[in-house]
Amino acid sequence: MGRYHIQVATGAGLFSGSFNPVQLWLVGELREAELELQLRPARGQVEEFEQNISQDLGPLQFVKLCKHHSLVDDAWFCDRITVQGPGAFKEATFPCYQLGAG
Secondary structure: OEEEEEEEEEOOOOOOOOOOOEEEEEEEOOOEEEEEEEEOOOOOOEEEEEEEEOOOOOOEEEEEEEEOOOOOOOOEOEEEEEEEOOOOOOOEEEEOOOOEOO
16 A cells, blocks of 8 residues: 555667557555556656555565557567655666567
8 A cells, every 4th residue: 555656767779669558567465556557668768657556565576567569569678667665665676678579
């Protein structure tokens, strides 16, 4: 329960961004929460947002991503995702190791 501050960094290389929307979930030890926004990742950019989560997720385990395919079939290079949780929850950084295709 609480407010989460999330940063999504896209790689700086040519064609790292995507025209397709990306959906995120925060996955904790107790449950997961689908975030109500869809990103449009741009090359070399860091998108920051805050999200209120009404359920207790427990300790954060990982972030789940889904890149939707719309008009353009492109890949997205997510560099890293950083999450700062409520209260005494420390900042967690999740590096990304492969292109998001779709």
